[in-house]
Amino acid sequence: MLNITYLVTIRKLCEVPALNILKSLKNRTPASTHKKVVVVLTDKKPLRGYLNPSRLGETDPISLLTPDGEHQEIPLSKVRSIYFVRDFAEDFEPERKAFLSRPKLDGLWVRMRYTDGETLEGVIPNDLLTLLDNGVQITPPDLNSTTDRIFVPRLALRELTVLGVVGIARRKPAAAAAAAQSRLFNE
Numbered sequence: 001m002l003n004i005t006y007l008v009t010i011r012k013l014c015e016v017p018a019l020n021i022l023k024s025l026k027n028r029t030p031a032s033t034h035k036k037v038v039v040v041l042t043d044k045k046p047l048r049g050y051l052n053p054s055r056l057g058e059t060d061p062i063s064l065l066t067p068d069g070e071h072q073e074i075p076l077s078k079v080r081s082i083y084f085v086r087d088f089a090e091d092f093e094p095e096r097k098a099f100l101s102r103p104k105l106d107g108l109w110v111r112m113r114y115t116d117g118e119t120l121e122g123v124i125p126n127d128l129l130t131l132l133d134n135g136v137q138i139t140p141p142d143l144n145s146t147t148d149r150i151f152v153p154r155l156a157l158r159e160l161t162v163l164g165v166v167g168i169a170r171r172k173p174a175a176a177a178a179a180a181q182s183r184l185f186n187e
Contacts, residue, residue, distance in 0.1 A: 038083040038092045039064060039074060042156070047072070048088045056082070056135065056151055076134060080114065082151040094142035097121065105139055106167030112136065112152060113159040122150065126165065136160065 034050040039062070041047065049064040049072070056062065061073040067088070083092050098121045103109055107123040114120070122138030135153040 084149040
């Protein structure tokens with residue numbers, strides 16, 4: 001009986017508005033999800049900072065936290081590309097802009113042409129729903145550079161060409177289809 005009364009008291013405490021704020025704080029994404037990025041604007045000026053990658057397709061002005069602790073909002077129309085880097089080195093752009101041979105990573109091998117005519121190859125996930133977002137996230141051809149991924153907004157692209165499908169298609173195994181058939185003679 002005492003335990004039931006105790007649970008009811010806790011439920012009543014959670015209905016207090018001050019404690020609802022604590023609940024909403026628990027639902028927030030932690031600050032450690034911010035990644036090191038170099039944002040290259042359309043005039044090719046680089047801005048270094050920290051960015052939450054989960055919100056790239058959702059919000060139009062991206063929220064960049066500079067290394068000095070200042071907050072900047074940059075509209076996607078002014079962004080050429082966003083480089084997710086391991087450290088803030090001077091040479092953040094990959095040395096190679098194209099693959100030397102067929103890539104080994106699973107996904108779609110694509111060539112992107114920017115509005116200024118420059119091209120860049122990469123591998124994107126083999127998921128057409130990700131192409132419908134505000135941009136494309138690719139894995140660059142130079143895996144040894146400081147850049148892990150590159151996000152390119154749709155407005156910065158003039159053309160996106162699929163060069164090939166790398167990896168095997170995700171199909172149901174044949175054994176599962178055969179097991180679904182009814183057995184006539186083994187019953």
